[in-house]
Amino acid sequence: MKTIIKSFVSILILLIAFIVLLPNVTKAATSGEAYQIITNPGQDMSTEVNINWHSDVEGSFLEYTLKTDTEYSEAKKVVGECHALDFEEPGDTWTVYDFSKRNVCQATVSDLTPGTEYMYHVGKTSFSKNYFFKTATGSGSFSFANMSDPQFYGGTSAQAWYNLMSDAFEINKKISFVLLNGDVVDQGNQGSYWNLLFANEQLSTTTIAAAAGNHEYYAGGTTTIDARFYNAHYNNPDNGASNVMNSSYYFIYNNALFIVLDSQKTESGTWATQIAWFREVVENNPTQYIIVSSHVSVFGAANGSNSGTFRNAWMPVFDKYGVDLVLTGHDHIYARSKKIYSNVESNDYYRGTYYVIGGVAGSATKYNADKLDKTKMDKWFELTTTYGIVTVGSGMITYRCYDKDKNMIDFFQIPAKRTGNAVEDFSKTDFIANLAMEINEEDRTTGRFVWTKDLYGYVNRITLYGDNNKFIESRFIYTDNENYFNLSGIADNSISNYRAVVEFRDGTVEERALTLSTIIDYGNITNVVSNLTDESLNITWDSTLNTDLLSDMKIYIDDKIYATIPLKVMLKEFAIPRDILKS
Numbered sequence: 197m198k199t200i201i202k203s204f205v206s207i208l209i210l211l212i213a214f215i216v217l218l219p220n221v222t223k224a225a226t227s228g229e230a231y232q233i234i235t236n237p238g239q240d241m242s243t244e245v246n247i248n249w250h251s252d253v254e255g256s257f258l259e260y261t262l263k264t265d266t267e268y269s270e271a272k273k274v275v276g277e278c279h280a281l282d283f284e285e286p287g288d289t290w291t292v293y294d295f296s297k298r299n300v301c302q303a304t305v306s307d308l309t310p311g312t313e314y315m316y317h318v319g320k321t322s323f324s325k326n327y328f329f330k331t332a333t334g335s336g337s338f339s340f341a342n343m344s345d346p347q348f349y350g351g352t353s354a355q356a357w358y359n360l361m362s363d364a365f366e367i368n369k370k371i372s373f374v375l376l377n378g379d380v381v382d383q384g385n386q387g388s389y390w391n392l393l394f395a396n397e398q399l400s401t402t403t404i405a406a407a408a409g410n411h412e413y414y415a416g417g418t419t420t421i422d423a424r425f426y427n428a429h430y431n432n433p434d435n436g437a438s439n440v441m442n443s444s445y446y447f448i449y450n451n452a453l454f455i456v457l458d459s460q461k462t463e464s465g466t467w468a469t470q471i472a473w474f475r476e477v478v479e480n481n482p483t484q485y486i487i488v489s490s491h492v493s494v495f496g497a498a499n500g501s502n503s504g505t506f507r508n509a510w511m512p513v514f515d516k517y518g519v520d521l522v523l524t525g526h527d528h529i530y531a532r533s534k535k536i537y538s539n540v541e542s543n544d545y546y547r548g549t550y551y552v553i554g555g556v557a558g559s560a561t562k563y564n565a566d567k568l569d570k571t572k573m574d575k576w577f578e579l580t581t582t583y584g585i586v587t588v589g590s591g592m593i594t595y596r597c598y599d600k601d602k603n604m605i606d607f608f609q610i611p612a613k614r615t616g617n618a619v620e621d622f623s624k625t626d627f628i629a630n631l632a633m634e635i636n637e638e639d640r641t642t643g644r645f646v647w648t649k650d651l652y653g654y655v656n657r658i659t660l661y662g663d664n665n666k667f668i669e670s671r672f673i674y675t676d677n678e679n680y681f682n683l684s685g686i687a688d689n690s691i692s693n694y695r696a697v698v699e700f701r702d703g704t705v706e707e708r709a710l711t712l713s714t715i716i717d718y719g720n721i722t723n724v725v726s727n728l729t730d731e732s733l734n735i736t737w738d739s740t741l742n743t744d745l746l747s748d749m750k751i752y753i754d755d756k757i758y759a760t761i762p763l764k765v766m767l768k769e770f771a772i773p774r775d776i777l778k779s
Contacts, residue, residue, distance in 0.1 A: 228251075228253065229251055229322060229323075230251050230324045231250050231324070232249060233324055234249070234399055235327060235399075235402070235403045235404065237432065237433060239446070239447055240447070241403075241449045241450075242450070243308045243309075244304060244308060245308070246302065246432060247303050247304075248301070250281070250301070251298060251301055252296070252299070253320055255275075256276060256299070257274060257276060258273070258318045260305055260314055260316035261315060261316070262314060262315075263313035274304075276301035280299055281295060281298050283425065283428075285424075289418060290416045290418050290420075291385070292385045292415070293387060294386060295387040302431040304431075310331050310332060310334045311330070311333035312330065314330070314331070315327065327401075328402075334450060336590075339586060340371060340372050340374065341371050342375050342554055342585070343584075344555060345379040345555075345562060346559075347558055348380065349389060350392075352559065353559035354392035354396075357396070357558045360583050360600065361396060363598070364583060367585060371585065374403070374405070375406075376405070377407050377409070378406070378410070378412065378525050378526065379410065379525060381411060384426065385425060390429055393429070407456050408423045408443040408459075408460055410460055410491065413426075423443035426442075438469060444457055446477050451616045452484065453478070453487070454487050455477060455486070455488050455489070459490045460491065466509065475517070482618065483616065484612055485520045485593060485612065487520060487523065487588075488519055489524070490506070490524050491526050493525070493526050494522060495531070495568065495572050496531070511549075512538075516674075517674050518546070518674030520549065521551075522552070523552050525553065525554050528563055530552075532550065532552050532574055532575045533551040534574050535549070535550055536551065537549070541572075545677075546675050546677060554583070555583070563578065563579045574608070577599075581599055582598065584596065585598065591612055592610055592612055593610040595608050615652065618654065624654075624700060624704070626648075627650070627651060627654075630648045631647050631708055632645075633645055633646075633711065633712035634646055635712060641685060641714075642683060642686060643712060644680040651679075652676035654700060655673050656672060656699045656700065657671065657698075657699040658671060658673060659696070660695070660697075661694065662694055668681070668683070683712075691712070696708050719740040721739050722739075723736075723738040731774055732771040734769065735751075735771075738768065749761045749763055753777070758772065
């Protein structure tokens with residue numbers, strides 16, 4: 197009997213130890229009035245954040261205040277917009293697991309002060325623990341963590357991500373938010389997997405910007421037709437593409453525009469709706485940097501990747517709008533491309549985008565072997581846990597990649613294509629007046645159409661037409677550092693006519709006619725005056741001759757050369773003896 201009791205006690209101790217070591221997910225999932233709480237970006241991160249939570253009661257709300265107001269004495273109340281969680285739709289062929297009956301609630305906290313630390317709690321009669329966030333300053337450098345594919349399926353895989361989150365904030369204590377490039381959970385229809393996300397203590401101290409991955413769309417091996425599981429757990433800015441609201445969105449953090457794509461919604465092989473939305477977002481939100489997040493990668497080849505179709509649809513868009521950095525996941529390998537423009541390596545300072553596949557920020561069981569097109573890559577690591585810390589400064593973006601032991605295994609920098617400084621006194625009239633044509637004096641069949649660099653934030657597109665309305669070039673102006681079109685095939689010794697069309701960001705369009713002359717201007721001799729005296733014929737003149745193009749001037753008497761005068765002497769008078777004239 198003692199042996200049986202002793203064995204039972206031993207088993208009980210082991211069971212207790214096992215439970216203690218598991219992530220604390222039960223409390224997060226069953227706290228009643230408010231649980232699965234998360235802070236997501238607002239459209240302008242200097243003044244706004246979005247908050248999502250689940251609740252088992254009606255009428256839950258949040259209170260927020262300054263971080264220093266520990267008693268919530270100055271707190272403001274925001275009532276969430278709540279709806280019953282219901283994943284069931286006619287025609288569904290899958291089962292939803294571990295989602296109790298509950299409400300999904302969303303709230304936007306706006307009119308915040310830039311560069312300020314806030315805290316909030318959520319509930320009704322009792323409140324959650326405190327959650328914290330800090331608004332963007334509106335200018336200056338900042339850092340964020342970049343992670344991909346933690347893909348929780350149990351306590352061990354979740355703990356791997358918890359550790360990496362902790363390491364990232366230990367390496368850089370000023371991380372402003374975490375960007376997750378999809379596949380946070382292994383199956384979107386598994387409520388217990390989502391519980392693992394919200395069990396991470398780090399979520400209470402930071403903001404999460406997440407993309408939807410194919411695993412968020414998964415339900416028991418079947419891919420759903422929408423992001424219903426993802427949308428129940430994130431409250432993103434209400435500014436996405438019409439067919440993928442919330443799973444596509446954008447936000448601005450200081451000098452950077454972040455655009456998050458839903459790469460799972462392909463519209464029968466095309467991304468037409470999202471591409472049209474992307475263009476509108478970029479054209480109406482001029483910033484120094486453009487950073488894109490997508491789950492599907494551009495150059496990957498693993499996991500049945502559709503990177504080829506994604507690349508064909510999106511790379512021309514990224515090229516056109518001067519995207520600086522595209523952060524992706526899906527392929528479970530870390531890889532960093534060369535600077536790519538038009539699908540080849542670019543040596544042009546102002547053209548080209550860097551593409552990063554973020555690797556696995558989680559369990560080693562999720563690694564993939566190398567299946568990359570290495571011709572486009574500068575660095576890659578297979579079978580390695582990785583995450584990035586990205587610092588966005590006034591002159592460049594710096595990316596540092598770390599492994600699970602906090603070793604920095606990759607480092608690269610992206611110089612800014614734009615200054616990011618829009619002038620305050622921009623004048624359309626002055627801008628149009630300063631459009632100009634320039635000839636290349638070393639090769640007069642080439643030249644440039646130029647404009648001033650103060651267009652940043654005010655001009656969308658410049659188009660140039662030649663003689664007979666012949667189209668020459670049209671360009672969306674994504675940088676203020678480049679201010680010309682190159683011209684070639686210019687006719688020699690002629691005058692060419694051009695028409696410049698400028699489309700301003702406010703929707704107005706203005707034109708200006710321009711000319712470019714290749715007729716060589718040698719200068720002129722004017723005001724020639726002769727005066728005959730008893731001794732000589734005195735001649736004076738004014739000269740604007742181009743001494744760089746002409747070597748000398750000749751004086752003729754009765755069609756015969758009398759004198760050759762080097763132009764470097766620059767004479768403006770000459771005397772011919774009278775006896776020479778008589779002869």
